[in-house]
Amino acid sequence: MTRRRSDTREQIRRVALELFAEQGYEKTSLREIAERLEVTKAALYYHFKTKEDIVASLFADFHAEAEELLEWTRGQQPTPESRRELVRRYAEIIQGPGSELIRFMQQNEPVVRELKGGGDMRSLMQSFATFLVDKETSLPDQIRARLPLFTLHLTSFAMRDTAVDEDDLQAAALEVALDLIPEQ
Template structure:
């Protein structure tokens, strides 16, 4: 049975992330991605013209999930429980985007150069505003942002901590919830 276009596209994205993790973004070529997949460069070009196009497609999925959560949260009355639920849901989005988060952290300089990376940072800032009032104290504003950042950082730490991914995720969520300012 032939592969559907969407399947091939998803396989390209997965293989690219694997190679980026192994070699780094800058050192990975489209030719290597095609070779790992067992397809021609022309077949790869049918789906993506550049490595940045691949990364942009990954960011688009992630951003859509974040935007959906942000839209939902903005329609809710702001309460401490809403903020806790937002952090829980954000943690689940990150869990699903683990390889992308790891890529972002390991390839910071390259990501900063990409438009998609800049968009992600802007979304993070806007998302943090849901977690704390703009008139809150500076320590509370920092706590809210650290809450989100701690979930991102867990992806780096899981390689350094002797615990399985589930345990690290649960611990990071606990820390993130504890960091939220108390209203």
């Protein structure tokens, strides 16, 4: 793929996520995406035939990174330090452009369930949670073990009404998430 085509695809994906965040997935059309990009609808179709294709490409990229992390966990014993490392690495994946995808998923959760790739995302989260949870602990401790992932996902949503810098917010969320991992 040429650099220009790759750049165009990335611009389409970025603008689509912006519009999905502004007005919702279902209320956003390919025409609106093309207009925001100042390209023809035909030019947009060259890269993506549907908005579902745009979201599927975003899910595929996220899934590839998350799958690499999941593969890493398969070679690890679930110790407190390896669990913290999982949380650190996962935080890196969902920062930057990944944070926009997470925000899109939160804002459009009913639609995400139906989109190609949405089920894969849930499966990945379940796999990460399995690594974090010691099944021999009490139910409250099993819930606590899953909280680091939710902390990373929900902090932007919970803090959206504050004027905190996004990088500072993500750093604070990671700090809290790491603190939630038990020492034993």
